[in-house]
Amino acid sequence: MKKIRIGSGAGYAGDRLEPALELMEHGNLNYICFEGLAERTIALAQKAKKANPEKGYNDLLLYRMEKVLPLAHKNKIKVITNMGAANPKKAMEEVAKLATTLGLKNLKVAAVLGDDISNKIQEYANETVIETGKPLSETNKDMFSANAYLGCEGIVEALSNKADIIITGRVADPSLFLAPMLYEFGWEKTNWEKMGKGTMIGHLLECAGQVTGGYFADPGIKEVPNLWNLGFPLVEVNEAGEGFITKLNHTGGMVTTATCTEQLLYEIHDPENYITPDCTADFSKVTFKELQKDIIEFSGASGKSATPTYKVSVGYLNGFIGEGQISYGGPNCIARAILAKEIVEKRLENLPFVISELRCDLIGINSLFDTGEMPKEINEVRLRVAGKTNTKEQAQFIANEVETLYTNGPYGGGATKKADEIISIASILVPKEDFEINVLYKTT
Structure with a gap:
């Protein structure tokens, strides 16, 4: 055989x-x-x-x-x-x-x-998004890719x-x-x-x-x-x-x-x-x-x-994420990180735009398994602040606020910051008959 x-x-x-x-x-x-x-x-x-x-x-x-x-x-x-x-x-x-x-x-x-059906994705605006159960048109976002499996x-x-x-x-x-x-x-x-x-x-x-x-x-x-x-x-x-x-x-x-x-x-x-x-x-x-x-x-x-259908992944721009991180080490590091967290939260409350899905995590303390209790005898901890905004400029404000803790908060260091666009995926089903598969060749 x-x-x-x-x-x-x-x-x-x-x-x-x-x-x-x-x-x-x-x-x-x-x-x-x-x-x-x-x-x-x-x-x-x-x-x-x-x-x-x-x-x-x-x-x-x-x-x-x-x-x-x-x-x-x-x-x-x-x-x-x-x-x-x-x-x-x-x-x-x-x-x-x-x-x-x-x-x-x-x-x-x-x-x-x-x-690739990116050039005609608007033809499928009324198709149901698998993840949400709503029409694709309701994503109301900048759709830039559509590829079938x-x-x-x-x-x-x-x-x-x-x-x-x-x-x-x-x-x-x-x-x-x-x-x-x-x-x-x-x-x-x-x-x-x-x-x-x-x-x-x-x-x-x-x-x-x-x-x-x-x-x-x-x-x-x-x-x-x-x-x-x-x-x-x-x-x-x-x-x-x-x-x-x-x-x-x-x-x-x-x-x-x-x-x-x-x-x-x-x-x-x-x-x-x-x-x-x-x-x-x-x-x-x-x-x-x-x-x-x-x-x-x-x-x-x-x-x-x-x-009779192919699953199609539709890529769209879904806002921006601003993120900043800073480390605190030595005695009382957790208390300093919590104070820094409170400072940033207060500062962000005063910004003239909406931040959604804001997270302030003490990495290694509560970002994976939050028991509601702080462990003892921790010698270092890192504060991570991240939130979603509508523009990259707004996202940068979040990142910048964390960096300003260098001289405007309790003593810490090793700050990093970034602002990135968020690419999200919506999945729809499209009839197979709408696709034409072509194969090209090149010989050495």
């Missing part, structure tokens, strides 16, 4: 590169997938593209590809990534140019387009056209890994059981080091060996959708039934009806079995028909 091996090269936009290179060198892979997008990541990429049409793809794309391309070429590994973000076409062109500079011939680079369709097309490096925009995380299975095994898109199996495999791999012990670790409760050298996962799967997940032997971390179970449940709303662009996956009967140390067999995933 035919088998393929798929590795995970990244679990988020700024992930480590070394574990991916280790997998490519020693994992006997056929494919490696780099997942690099989240809701705000794609919105920020759209802003970067609007500022400079040559940008909008992952900032680390070319840094990664400089090391990844030679290994992919040497070991005949196909690379799939959504690090094209808001500009997969330009990303494709730059990666092809880099491959030529590296002397890598006959590499076919593809770009999958079609997720596409499925594996465009990637499968690129693989069918012999692409070696496939760069997408907003494609759903598990779809990156599902696509090679559809292509290699000839699965029908309506074989919902196999689509569910492949989606489950993609979900295990999509966060890279999380399933090998990252995020799982909890000292004294769930010990993970050599986290400093955490290895990334790979899956060996056959055409029936059966297989196992593992990691390289010489790397840190671990793959166990527990790490797999935690990752399986990560960020899913309903294990029996996990809606993805490709299918409605059913993880409710999934089981994991240890075959050997760090080799875990999976079984029991299934699926149902896909929904």
Whole structure:
């Protein structure tokens, strides 16, 4: 029975590169997938593209590809990534140019387009926002991005056209890994059981080091060996959708039934009806079995028909946040920090504009778990003041007031300040028939 091996090269936009290179060198892979997008990541990429049409793809794309391309070429590994973000076409062109500079011939680079509907988002103003239950129009904010979570369709097309490096925009995380299975095994898109199996495999791999012990670790409760050298996962799967997940032997971390179970449940709303662009996956009967140390067999995933819509993440400007911090150390530091907090609160009350969601936290004292009681024998504490405003200039006032504590409050130091815009996300559902998926190619 035919088998393929798929590795995970990244679990988020700024992930480590070394574990991916280790997998490519020693994992006997056929494919490696780099997942690099989240809701705000794609919105920020759209802003970067609007500022400079040559940008909008992952900032680390070319840094990664400089090391990844030679290994992919040497070991005949196909690379799939959504690090094209808001500009997969330009990303494709730059990666092809880099491959030529590296002397890598006959590499076919593809770009999958079609997720971006930013230019017609107003057509969907009456659609219901999933998070609020209200029409999108009621956000009453500056909407600047709208990207659908596409499925594996465009990637499968690129693989069918012999692409070696496939760069997408907003494609759903598990779809990156599902696509090679559809292509290699000839699965029908309506074989919902196999689509569910492949989606489950993609979900295990999509966060890279999380399933090998990252995020799982909890000292004294769930010990993970050599986290400093955490290895990334790979899956060996056959055409029936059966297989196992593992990691390289010489790397840190671990793959166990527990790490797999935690990752399986990560960020899913309903294990029996996990809606993805490709299918409605059913993880409710999934089981994991240890075959050997760090080799875990999976079984029991299934699926149902896909929904007729894509989830679309709409990015909008939602005001500004002003933040200032300052530290207090030594005897009576908590009392001084509380006094400083009271000073800032009084000063902010007199400003001629509204500050919403104002927080004044003693970091390490009450910002995570506020028991209502102050601990004893604390030698240092840091005051953090943050609030939301309508303009950046207003936000700067909050930050400035904290800095003025240097000479206008109890003795402390190490003040920092900043004022940033707030990018928020609204999610809506848009009919799949409204999207046109296109694949572009460039050969070195």
